[in-house]
Amino acid sequence: MKIEKLNTDNLRGGVFCAHGKPKSEEMYDQMEAWLDGNLLRGQIARADNGEVAGFVLYYPIEEAPLDVEGEGLYMVQCVYVKPEYQKAGTGKALVEAAMADAHKNGATGLAAEGFSDRINTGFEYKPGAFFAHMGMTATDTRGQGTLYYVGFNTEAEPPRYLEPDFKPKPHMEPRIKVDILDCRRCYTFVHNRNLVETVLAQVGEDKVTLEVHDQNDRAAILDKGMSTGVFIDGKLTFFDGPISEDDIMNAIEIAYNARLRATDR
Ligand SMILES: CC(C)(COP(=O)(O)OP(=O)(O)OC[C@H]1O[C@@H](n2cnc3c(N)ncnc32)[C@H](O)[C@@H]1OP(=O)(O)O)[C@@H](O)C(=O)NCCC(=O)NCCS
Incomplete structure (x- = not known):
């Protein structure tokens, strides 16, 4: 298995979650713009047969298009290993590659959002227990989500959820x-x-x-x-x-x- 840095050439092949789905280009075009703007970063895991096995996506937390805030950290949006490649060290290798990249770029640590066990809902999720197993500490919670982080030095500050502040007004009846x-x-x-x-x-x-x-x-x-x-x-x-x-x-x-x-x- 090989880890490759995400770039605009391997984006569409590597971030496999939207393959073959309607309007998936809306996501890829947005990601490409963020990659070009140096906001989005990522790593792709490629199996020995050349197939993509998994990916991790992350951003400097100050610029992340996620409901979080913090200083100095890199924040994971998504880590995803194809089921047939799970339980073989790929997720760990991806998170470690993200940590190494964050460290190299002067980040104070790596953060991620995890969820409690949802296996029976049929909805794909990022298990909080996985991030805890990767040495990350749980900090803030919001709804079913929990923020995890690991600091690389004493300057690392835990991430926080943003406070929702959006109350759209209903129309006048009847619509x-x-x-x-x-x-x-x-x-x-x-x-x-x-x-x-x-x-x-x-x-x-x-x-x-x-x-x-x-x-x-x-x-x-x-x-x-x-x-x-x-x-x-x-x-x-x-x-x-x-x-x-x-x-x-x-x-x-x-x-x-x-x-x-x-x-x-
Ligand atoms: C969570 C996930 C990334 C783990 O990937 P993986 O390749 O199976 O994990 P690894 O084999 O590298 O496991 C590394 C370690 O974490 C542990 N681990 C893996 N999944 C875990 C879990 N759900 N809970 C707790 N520990 C876990 C392993 O036991 C292993 O421990 P060890 O190093 O002590 O042996 C993978 O299961 C996945 O992609 N799930 C779906 C996530 C998803 O839906 N993403 C899309 C939405 S963003």
């Missing part, structure tokens, strides 16, 4: 309002935004209006204290994991019927 925070760092959010747009086109503009907020730069994320999420009538309804057309349609119907009942009163 309901959907707000999407559109961050293209991960295919899940590209998928979710496209699905919401598809469903809303079916529902029709007489019932619902949509506002898409571009959350692909740090200033926009700091402004709202969050990078992703789907708000229905001002309420954060989806923020984590892939959603389905049925999920969205049901949530829209519930919000629209509640609005009609309120209007009738």
